[in-house]
Amino acid sequence: MTFLQRWRERGADQCWPHDEETSAATNPVLRMTARAVPIAETQLRTPVVVTGKVTSVRVQPRAGVPTLDATIVDETGRLVVTFLGRRHIGGIEPGRKIVVEGVIGDARGRAQMLNPIYRLL
Amino acid sequence: MVAMATTDTTDTESAGSTTAAAPPAAANSLTARRPAIELPESRGYRVKKRILGPALTTDQLEHERLGIPTAVAVFSSDCISSSAYATEQILTVLIGAIGIAAFSLVVPITFALIVVLMFLILSYRETIKAYPTAGGAYMVTRDNFGLLPAQVAGVALLTDYILTVAVSVSAGTAALVSLVPSLGAWSVIISVGFIAIIAGGNLKGVRESGLVFAIPTYFFIGMGALLLTMGFFKWFNGDLSMLHPGMAHGHWPAGSITRHGGPGNGLLYGAALFVVLRAFASGGAAVTGVEAISNGVTAFRKPEWLNARKALFIMGGTLGTLFLGLSLLSTKVKPAVFTSGTPTVISQIAQEVFGGRNALYGAMQIATLLILVLAANTSFADFPRLASFHAGDNFMPKQLTKRGHRLVFSNGIIALAACAAGLVIVTDAKVDRLIPLYAIGVFTSFTLSQAGMTKHHWTKREPGWKHGIWINGIGAVLSFVVDIIIAVTKFTHGAWFVIILVPVMVALLVRLNRQYEAEADELEHEARAAAAAPVLRRHVVIVAVDRLDNSAARAIQYARALVPDELRAVHAAVDMRAADELAQEWTRLGLSRVPLEIVECADRRVPRSLAEVVAQELADGDTEVTVLVPQRQYRRSWHQLLHDNTSKHIVEALAGLPHANVTIVPYQLSARRATGEHAAERAAAAHHNDAEGDSEVHA
Numbered sequence: 001m002t003f004l005q006r007w008r009e010r011g012a013d014q015c016w017p018h019d020e021e022t023s024a025a026t027n028p029v030l031r032m033t034a035r036a037v038p039i040a041e042t043q044l045r046t047p048v049v050v051t052g053k054v055t056s057v058r059v060q061p062r063a064g065v066p067t068l069d070a071t072i073v074d075e076t077g078r079l080v081v082t083f084l085g086r087r088h089i090g091g092i093e094p095g096r097k098i099v100v101e102g103v104i105g106d107a108r109g110r111a112q113m114l115n116p117i118y119r120l121l
Numbered sequence: 122m123v124a125m126a127t128t129d130t131t132d133t134e135s136a137g138s139t140t141a142a143a144p145p146a147a148a149n150s151l152t153a154r155r156p157a158i159e160l161p162e163s164r165g166y167r168v169k170k171r172i173l174g175p176a177l178t179t180d181q182l183e184h185e186r187l188g189i190p191t192a193v194a195v196f197s198s199d200c201i202s203s204s205a206y207a208t209e210q211i212l213t214v215l216i217g218a219i220g221i222a223a224f225s226l227v228v229p230i231t232f233a234l235i236v237v238l239m240f241l242i243l244s245y246r247e248t249i250k251a252y253p254t255a256g257g258a259y260m261v262t263r264d265n266f267g268l269l270p271a272q273v274a275g276v277a278l279l280t281d282y283i284l285t286v287a288v289s290v291s292a293g294t295a296a297l298v299s300l301v302p303s304l305g306a307w308s309v310i311i312s313v314g315f316i317a318i319i320a321g322g323n324l325k326g327v328r329e330s331g332l333v334f335a336i337p338t339y340f341f342i343g344m345g346a347l348l349l350t351m352g353f354f355k356w357f358n359g360d361l362s363m364l365h366p367g368m369a370h371g372h373w374p375a376g377s378i379t380r381h382g383g384p385g386n387g388l389l390y391g392a393a394l395f396v397v398l399r400a401f402a403s404g405g406a407a408v409t410g411v412e413a414i415s416n417g418v419t420a421f422r423k424p425e426w427l428n429a430r431k432a433l434f435i436m437g438g439t440l441g442t443l444f445l446g447l448s449l450l451s452t453k454v455k456p457a458v459f460t461s462g463t464p465t466v467i468s469q470i471a472q473e474v475f476g477g478r479n480a481l482y483g484a485m486q487i488a489t490l491l492i493l494v495l496a497a498n499t500s501f502a503d504f505p506r507l508a509s510f511h512a513g514d515n516f517m518p519k520q521l522t523k524r525g526h527r528l529v530f531s532n533g534i535i536a537l538a539a540c541a542a543g544l545v546i547v548t549d550a551k552v553d554r555l556i557p558l559y560a561i562g563v564f565t566s567f568t569l570s571q572a573g574m575t576k577h578h579w580t581k582r583e584p585g586w587k588h589g590i591w592i593n594g595i596g597a598v599l600s601f602v603v604d605i606i607i608a609v610t611k612f613t614h615g616a617w618f619v620i621i622l623v624p625v626m627v628a629l630l631v632r633l634n635r636q637y638e639a640e641a642d643e644l645e646h647e648a649r650a651a652a653a654a655p656v657l658r659r660h661v662v663i664v665a666v667d668r669l670d671n672s673a674a675r676a677i678q679y680a681r682a683l684v685p686d687e688l689r690a691v692h693a694a695v696d697m698r699a700a701d702e703l704a705q706e707w708t709r710l711g712l713s714r715v716p717l718e719i720v721e722c723a724d725r726r727v728p729r730s731l732a733e734v735v736a737q738e739l740a741d742g743d744t745e746v747t748v749l750v751p752q753r754q755y756r757r758s759w760h761q762l763l764h765d766n767t768s769k770h771i772v773e774a775l776a777g778l779p780h781a782n783v784t785i786v787p788y789q790l791s792a793r794r795a796t797g798e799h800a801a802e803r804a805a806a807a808h809h810n811d812a813e814g815d816s817e818v819h820a
Contacts, residue, residue, distance in 0.1 A: 056720040059704045094721035
């Protein structure tokens with residue numbers, strides 16, 4: 001990733017390369033992102049790491065089953081990430097970039113990842 | 122309970138209080154009136170109702186059947202009124218070219234025009250018999266030659282209806298100004314005022330009721346008869362003299378038209394024939410209006426066509442007598458023709474015959490004014506109807522077929538009034554400037570309809586068809602010749618405008634027709650198959666939510682009534698903080714388990730973001746998406762200006778997506794009584810506590 005790309009995606013205050021960030025060995029987030037694959041190339045029912053931008057978040061009201069659906073988009077496709085038992089997760093909001101790790105299943109014809117491990121980028 | 126059943130729903134206060142009454146007893150709960158929901162009328166409609174009177178219901182659309190005397194009054198005012206200015210128009214041309222000798226040519230030209238009139242009346246006798254239901258040049262031409270020639274006939278007639286209004290109103294104003302010369306400076310304003318009054322009356326739906334028409338028409342005919350009788354009586358007694366004695370010696374009254382060029386009474390030198398033809402063409406205005414009866418045969422008492430024929434003869438006879446009589450009197454009185462248009466020739470004749478500007482003279486002027494205004498009024502009946510025929514055949518905007526508040530073709534009336542007023546303003550309300558434009562259209566339509574009748578006789582071969590062919594054939598040729606004469610002799614004086622206008626308008630109408638036909642084709646193409654197509658498997662309802670308020674709640678309530686496969690609210694997050702607050706509030710309130718989706722909207726284009734969400738849902742090709750857009754309804758139009766119209770833009774953004782449907786869910790602002798939701802609330806409150814409910818209603 002060039003400096004320019006980083007600058008575009010993260011903003012000025014995050015684009016300077018810091019030691020702990022640059023070293024994949026010490027930074028768990030970077031270790032995760034390094035394994036990320038494009039959404040279009042993911043396979044069902046296999047553990048996978050995907051990174052992308054949250055474009056929408058679905059909030060379930062109190063009366064319903066507590067669920068948080070977030071849609072993640074990269075250049076190749078989109079994926080719905082569902083956090084069961086949560087109504088709100090700080091930081092998961094439209095416009096944020098995240099990396100998630102989990103298993104993708106088929107939810108009525110749509111790709112859905114249930115309760116993934118996630119890191120905010 | 123008794124009060125509830127007898128309450129008048131139109132009374133808002135009492136209707137409101139019925140909702141606060143105790144729940145109805147079980148016995149007549151079915152017959153009891155439900156809590157009334159008010160349907161307040163908009164302010165525009167209230168103003169319209171105040172001005173025009175209550176709306177007429179469609180079943181009030183009936184035709185009064187007219188007897189011959191009334192029918193003559195209703196249909197002939199246009200035709201007969203032209204005698205008020207025809208002689209003057211002939212003289213205007215002649216005096217300008219040949220001076221005092223003009224008066225020796227007036228009568229021959231009048232005779233020529235009466236011959237034309239005779240043939241037209243004979244021809245129209247045939248038309249009335251052959252087309253007793255929907256006559257008129259447009260229908261006859263369409264039936265015999267097809268749609269395109271009918272457009273020519275129709276447009277030509279429409280132009281002439283506009284000119285009839287302009288000419289009649291200007292001539293009527295001239296009659297008024299002759300009576301009261303001090304009004305001369307205001308003639309344009311007076312003319313436009315007359316047009317406005319006539320248009321207003323027609324929008325109000327002045328029925329073609331006999332009395333309104335009979336009084337002015339017969340008043341004019343009576344005054345005309347008196348004028349002619351007294352005039353000829355005086356003439357034979359040698360009491361009638363020249364009004365301006367100096368004219369015999371070349372002393373013309375100030376402000377009148379005189380001969381251009383040198384002296385001499387050379388009748389037939391230079392372009393004399395051309396001048397005579399041009400005078401004839403100007404006088405051709407007299408013949409306009411003959412078609413009125415054939416347009417309205419259905420209004421006659423049975424047997425319609427026989428009565429219509431009799432009325433046609435009475436009309437033609439009256440016009441011919443008045444026209445010829447006035448022309449004859451003019452040769453003796455020798456009125457001057459003034460460049461300002463006033464005093465008019467007919468008023469000068471009246472002044473001489475009645476012996477000065479006395480009461481009889483005044484009555485004559487008033488009669489002239491009234492019949493001319495009435496003549497303009499007949500155009501207001503004919504133009505909108507003809508325009509509605511055009512529009513019915515997809516050649517004019519569909520709006521012209523719509524009957525308005527008072528069952529009249531309001532749009533046609535407004536269009537006619539606007540065109541005529543414009544024309545009057547441009548020509549300064551001067552009849553002699555309007556006349557060159559006049560009569561071309563009407564003779565074009567005469568020609569086409571008479572030719573159509575000739576073809577009708579040829580193809581139908583009904584009894585007496587040979588006779589008919591002769592009459593209509595001669596009528597067609599004669600009309601055509603007159604048309605050519607008018608077009609050629611008055612080309613440079615303004616006829617060119619009509620000659621260019623008619624083809625341009627026809628081309629425009631044909632273009633319009635192509636558009637309408639193409640639209641109809643697309644709409645009707647395999648409509649049956651489309652209606653039978655299988656319903657899509659999935660129905661997703663998306664409620665566009667800006668903030669959590671009553672209008673959004675109303676939309677969600679409605680969305681649940683739709684029972685879709687999937688329902689969710691979508692908020693396009695322009696401001697992340699506002700979106701967060703909305704999300705928290707949403708979670709807290711637990712709005713009927715409807716999930717809220719917060720969508721990124723980094724470029725702040727809310728409609729675009731919603732369109733993307735919808736497109737996502739549509740991707741499988743088996744989904745019908747309904748987007749509910751809560752829309753605030755503002756009570757005053759200026760309230761609208763205080764807000765952006767995002768909902769309208771959302772509708773536009775989604776318009777192009779197939780199977781995406783937008784439903785506006787209205788929320789009436791500051792009109793709590795109007796929504797069913799609040800009516801229900803009120804009713805509920807009333808059930809619990811009468812007193813409390815009452816106070817809420819009146820709050």
